Amino acid sequence: MSEAVPTVKLVIVTGKGGVGKTSVAAALAQAHAKSGRRVLVALCNVKESLSGLLGSEPIDWQVRRVAQNIWGVNMDPERCVEEYGAMTLHSKALFALLFNNKFLRTFLRAIPGLHEWAMLGKVWWHTTELRENGAFAYDLVILDAPATGHGLDMLRVPKVIVEVVPPGILRRDAEKAWALFQDPLRCQVVVVTVPEEMPTTETLELAGAMQGELRIPVGRLVINSVSAPLFSQAERAAVGAEVPVFPGSEGLLAGGLRAAARERCERETRQAHQMKRLAEGLNLPTTYLPLLPDGAATPEAIGVLAKRFLEAWLR
């Protein structure tokens, strides 16, 4: 591989629930696809909203092309377990015997972490998957991981396998996947947040747990829903203080204007404070995404965010 080719094969997108992880995953996929890279976006068994964001057909458990250079899959853990079994057993007869057994299926469901592992294993495998011509099937796989707690639980699974399971195929594969997740040259963890208090606190804890307990480096912070400040610090202070009467100041319009300005200033102050906490607490390369007035849930909005990624990060 020449030095000009980016080495990152996997991007893991995580963050607190409701901060726009899937929008970020979609925009990132679009940005890479526009630069001519083949991208697979993998969702973890969710009621998927990605197709709505990309304006494509619904995305199910089968990998399918959803846009130019973009493929999508909504991983179904039980199918992932089966795929993994089929791949490792190398015997159709043994595979059928195993996976047609009702009791075994029940038992597999009870094994903690197996579903998480099967999905992570699938993601890892897709980063290595080759086309018939010998080239990689995807230049980049983007994992839209579950929110904070569940995301950590998921990423912890290969570590637990490496620690608890005796040597064998499972352990060997878990070791490979774990090595990928821990390698900042091949895997980039992107933590998404919004500049508000609770998400900031959770983000600091999440990044701490990632880099501390799991020793998975976090590569980038994406702060979503940032509103460009309208007012300077001095102006915010003036807006917050009592003001003298002015012509029309008793009217509805002036009341609304003052309330809107006050709220805007409070939001800007809070936003600045939370961004400072994030910068001091994490010291990570950061991309800021604008707060879009009509929300970030449309293909148009994703286009705007993708453009932003291209300008401010992926150039």
Place this chain on the structure above:
Amino acid sequence: MTDGPLAALLSSHRVIVSCGAGGVGKTTTAAALGVAAARRGKRVLVLTIDPARRLAEALGIDMQSAEAMSVEPARFEEAGYPATGQLTAMMLDTKRTFDGLVLKHSSSPERAEKLLANKIYQQISSSLAGTQEYMAMEKLLAVQGDPRFDLIILDTPPTANALDFLDAPQKLVDALDSAAMRWFIEAFESSGKFSLNLLAKSASVVLRGLGKITGGEFLGDMAQVLSQLDELFGGFKERAALVQAFLASSEVCFVLVASPSPVAIQEGLFFADRLRASRMRCAAFILNQVHMAPAGDPGSPRLGEVAEGYAQALRGGAPSPLDDDLPARLAEAYAGAHRIAKHDAGVLQKLTSEWSALMPILAIPRLAQDVHDVKLLGQVSEFLLQAQPVVGA
């Protein structure tokens, strides 16, 4: 102001379950409902899963102990929202609840200790999918008969899908279904030995096949732990059925919480459908964090002039050369607030036009700051108590 439907719920039900996708303010809503209940004279218990630290502090929760703590009446008094009832908050600690069940139901303390020390058990008790949801329900069953409380408000775990809360316990039960466990124990006892038991024989073939992947004795250890758990709880199945029946009883109602984002609303509506199918009561759909339009008309011809006057007043005299566009920026802040309020109003209107006949839909304004103290909770509780259903066009 008159009370809305949520105020009535506080008296008509024993348990209120707060559900919704992550990040919509579910925990805050549960806490504020608790404050509302205490203000209406109820002795209320708020069972919460993973509160933000400052919210936990506001509720008087000690994050380390997970013990039930009551909020001092003086704190309500100071915040300007006096309460005649009492608010007790408790944080649900999944592992602790699980360990407690093991200790309580084990045939001997030695057996319990052995299980608690088992590495596989330790993983299961904290990370087996569905454990958190299952334990939330166990806890609910445990406290629902507690005579110290008139009302219990349950904040559900932060699942990716709100539906997981209802489905996960059943999945856990299915997974620990004892027929499958017996089959495995038999298989392990006979594997390696010649057995005439055909079922067990095929099982040992199956397990040897699987053993190729996992290696060694891992599966056997796993089956042992799972079967021991099944035995301990005297059948998860019966308990899960009990919980399901309780959730469908007239004592329990659900409150769905969503923010004005299409994804969160979809999630809430799926949940409403699911509740109806399970004959559970969906008492209200709360559209939370709705941006309200500021007073006045954004298209008013007087806007420029009023903004100019306001800017003059803010400067306290002559403009400095740097801020001569201040009136324009004030007008922009005003227009921006109207834009986002219009967006949210559109979302609300679409929601009510399709759904208001099926359940009361309540819009709760977004506060200017994060809700993290008793005073702000009191403010939200006021909104919740007074919110009137928005009727679709």
